[in-house]
Amino acid sequence: MTAENNQPLLSVRNLRIEFPTRRGTLVAVDDISFDIAPGEILGVVGESGAGKSLTGAAIIGLLEPPGRIAQGEILLEGRRIDDLPYEEIRRIRGRQIGAIFQDPLTSLNPLYSVSRQLTETIQTHLSMNERQARERALELLEEVGIPGASERIDHYPHQFSGGMRQRVVIALALCAEPRLIIADEPTTALDVSIQAQIISLLKRLCNDHGTAVMLVTHDMGVIAEAADRVAVMYSGRIAEIGPVQEVVRAAKHPYTHGLMGSIPHIGHHVDQLTQIEGSMPRLQEIPPGCPFNPRCEQVSERCYVERPNLQVAEKSEVACHLFDAPGLEVRAGD
Amino acid sequence: MIAFLVRRLLQAIAVMAVVAFCAFFMFQFVGDPVNQMVAEDATEEDRQYLRESLGLNDPIPVQFAKFALNAAQGNYGISYQHKRPVAALILERMPATLELAITAAVIAALLGVPAGVYTGLRRFGFTSKLIMTLSLIGISLPTFLIGILLIYLFAVILGWLPSFGRGEVTHLGAWETNFLSISGIKSLILPAITLALFQMTFIMRLIRSEMLEVLRTDFIKFARARGLHNRAINYGHALKNTLVPVITIIGLQLGSLIAFAIITETVFQWPGMGQLFLQAVQVVDIPIMSAYLIMIAFFFVVINLIVDMLYYVVDPRLRIDQPGGGGGHG
Ligand SMILES: Nc1ncnc2c1ncn2[C@@H]1O[C@H](COP(=O)(O)OP(=O)(O)OP(=O)(O)O)[C@@H](O)[C@H]1O
Numbered sequence: 171m172t173a174e175n176n177q178p179l180l181s182v183r184n185l186r187i188e189f190p191t192r193r194g195t196l197v198a199v200d201d202i203s204f205d206i207a208p209g210e211i212l213g214v215v216g217e218s219g220a221g222k223s224l225t226g227a228a229i230i231g232l233l234e235p236p237g238r239i240a241q242g243e244i245l246l247e248g249r250r251i252d253d254l255p256y257e258e259i260r261r262i263r264g265r266q267i268g269a270i271f272q273d274p275l276t277s278l279n280p281l282y283s284v285s286r287q288l289t290e291t292i293q294t295h296l297s298m299n300e301r302q303a304r305e306r307a308l309e310l311l312e313e314v315g316i317p318g319a320s321e322r323i324d325h326y327p328h329q330f331s332g333g334m335r336q337r338v339v340i341a342l343a344l345c346a347e348p349r350l351i352i353a354d355e356p357t358t359a360l361d362v363s364i365q366a367q368i369i370s371l372l373k374r375l376c377n378d379h380g381t382a383v384m385l386v387t388h389d390m391g392v393i394a395e396a397a398d399r400v401a402v403m404y405s406g407r408i409a410e411i412g413p414v415q416e417v418v419r420a421a422k423h424p425y426t427h428g429l430m431g432s433i434p435h436i437g438h439h440v441d442q443l444t445q446i447e448g449s450m451p452r453l454q455e456i457p458p459g460c461p462f463n464p465r466c467e468q469v470s471e472r473c474y475v476e477r478p479n480l481q482v483a484e485k486s487e488v489a490c491h492l493f494d495a496p497g498l499e500v501r502a503g504d
Numbered sequence: 505m506i507a508f509l510v511r512r513l514l515q516a517i518a519v520m521a522v523v524a525f526c527a528f529f530m531f532q533f534v535g536d537p538v539n540q541m542v543a544e545d546a547t548e549e550d551r552q553y554l555r556e557s558l559g560l561n562d563p564i565p566v567q568f569a570k571f572a573l574n575a576a577q578g579n580y581g582i583s584y585q586h587k588r589p590v591a592a593l594i595l596e597r598m599p600a601t602l603e604l605a606i607t608a609a610v611i612a613a614l615l616g617v618p619a620g621v622y623t624g625l626r627r628f629g630f631t632s633k634l635i636m637t638l639s640l641i642g643i644s645l646p647t648f649l650i651g652i653l654l655i656y657l658f659a660v661i662l663g664w665l666p667s668f669g670r671g672e673v674t675h676l677g678a679w680e681t682n683f684l685s686i687s688g689i690k691s692l693i694l695p696a697i698t699l700a701l702f703q704m705t706f707i708m709r710l711i712r713s714e715m716l717e718v719l720r721t722d723f724i725k726f727a728r729a730r731g732l733h734n735r736a737i738n739y740g741h742a743l744k745n746t747l748v749p750v751i752t753i754i755g756l757q758l759g760s761l762i763a764f765a766i767i768t769e770t771v772f773q774w775p776g777m778g779q780l781f782l783q784a785v786q787v788v789d790i791p792i793m794s795a796y797l798i799m800i801a802f803f804f805v806v807i808n809l810i811v812d813m814l815y816y817v818v819d820p821r822l823r824i825d826q827p828g829g830g831g832g833h834g
């Protein structure tokens with residue numbers, strides 16, 4: 171699925187997220203733009219601290235102070251939502267944009283039964299009475315594959331296993347049929363054996379309901395399995411974004427290359443396991459020019475002075491000076 | 505649930521037995537009661553007679569057995585000083601102390617809980633900071649000083665409220681209450697506030713820090729992400745999760761309110777058990793002292809039991825995971 175044929179569901183324009191500190195302002199997300207089409211699954215990858223979670227939090231208006239959106243805008247179906255008053259953004263959360271977080275063990279309130287948490291969420295957004303809400307809750311639990319849902323519905327979170335709890339969390343996120351779900355590492359905290367199940371469940375449900383997903387993950391396997399497009403983030407910027415086959419099979423940005431190199435099981439044979447030397451710079455130490463320049467094997471003088479902007483390269487977009495001159499092919503495809 | 509209750513009851517009985525033993529030992533080690541009870545010029549025979557009639561010549565285990573048996577039946581002997589049954593003396597004084605302590609607890613909870621929630625939610629607001637600063641005073645000033653300051657302000661300078669005593673009390677059977685007359689209520693205000701102040705600031709600070717803790721949790725973040733109303737998040741989800749520690753503390757505090765009412769009762773000449781106890785200490789009236797000790801321990805134990813049962817009501821995790829707690833959960 172591509173974003174070209176109609177209006178994007180979500181559009182992030184030049185988003186910049188800052189943390190004012192005593193020793194100057196830290197820029198955690200720096201001028202990123204991307205779109206998500208209706209029903210599309212956009213994978214977001216990148217090292218720890220790249221700004222993935224902050225971007226997700228900014229979209230649903232849950233940035234925690236002192237973090238703030240310093241620049242840019244976020245549009246949902248063409249309507250600006252980053253500057254809405256609290257009550258309006260609250261109504262969007264859960265109803266239009268849902269969210270799933272990393273740890274299902276701690277995402278549910280331990281003191282309330284699953285049915286209480288589901289019906290509360292349903293009744294917040296949809297005009298249903300207690301009985302209708304409970305029926306819907308039951309349907310949702312069945313839909314996310316909880317065996318014996320009609321008994322389990324009155325159980326408390328601690329009576330469910332981690333995988334089952336994440337299913338409940340997904341049911342909660344889907345309560346009011348949002349158009350977009352932000353899933354921030356939804357399987358990282360789970361047992362490896364359960365991760366694949368949860369991802370395919372998420373994928374199936376979103377397909378059935380036409381829900382788009384921003385799927386943040388560290389797992390390139392998950393991306394290859396579930397995503398339609400991928401955004402690769404580095405130091406608060408988008409290094410590369412494009413269709414999943416393109417980015418995984420024919421990575422353009424040297425950083426993406428390195429990332430893909432460390433994933434052996436994506437279907438096509440990788441003959442050299444590239445490891446990227448060094449680590450991502452801390453926010454205070456992001457160098458001028460391209461933030462990847464200290465680690466890049468193909469660095470040139472320009473990379474130290476001029477920041478590369480995202481530009482079209484074949485079917486994806488890349489922020490790398492290697493792709494400035496048209497026709498210059500580097501490493502791609504070997 | 506039943507197994508849990510039985511276990512807790514056995515623990516409670518054990519605690520009470522230990523306390524009773526301590527109370528009993530006071531008789532052995534603190535002064536010779538006979539000296540307090542007889543005239544200066546009493547003969548040795550008079551003394552012996554008194555000893556015999558008080559059972560002070562029996563072997564110690566027998567004395568303890570008698571003591572424990574009597575205590576369990578509410579019979580604590582005759583006060584040396586008042587020459588009346590201790591149980592009757594304490595029962596007379598108990599309503600005054602209980603009404604004072606409960607009023608103080610209600611004031612402390614009614615003001616402390618909302619103040620704690622407020623300062624927890626508006627951490628950076630001016631009002632919150634003001635409340636927090638004021639609460640430092642409440643926590644650091646000693647009770648008697650607060651009492652004296654309140655008396656000075658409201659009784660001496662303003663003349664609004666009485667400075668001592670229970671005022672006019674109404675008899676409800678054996679129970680004398682402050683609540684049914686204007687004068688009784690007015691008399692209750694200053695001592696209750698004095699007693700409540702420390703507990704109130706304590707509860708407030710506790711709830712505040714618990715709220716801050718809970719508001720950082722993932723399930724609150726997820727509740728926000730689901731678009732729940734703020735009210736539902738703050739009170740339904742966050743506050744409820746602070747309840748387990750808060751119930752514990754408030755429960756224990758209620759016990760100490762009763763125990764530490766002594767100071768407040770002294771400052772306000774409140775005719776409660778604390779005052780009775782203090783007078784008993786001055787004249788080494790051991791039956792009263794030991795009965796008071798047992799009473800206070802009993803209150804603590806009962807409150808603890810109630811607190812434990814409230815956990816069950818609040819926290820579903822205890823209802824199921826505890827061995828023997830499964831059974832009737834629905
Ligand atoms: N309150 C804060 N104050 C200062 N810096 C912050 C704060 N919160 C986050 N950051 C910084 O913002 C950057 C991006 O954080 P973010 O949580 O978005 O990373 P991420 O890509 O989700 O990483 P991970 O994969 O570990 O979840 C990090 O460098 C982090 O240190």
Ligand SMILES: [Mg+2]
Pocket residue numbers: 222223224354
């Ligand atoms: Mg993250």
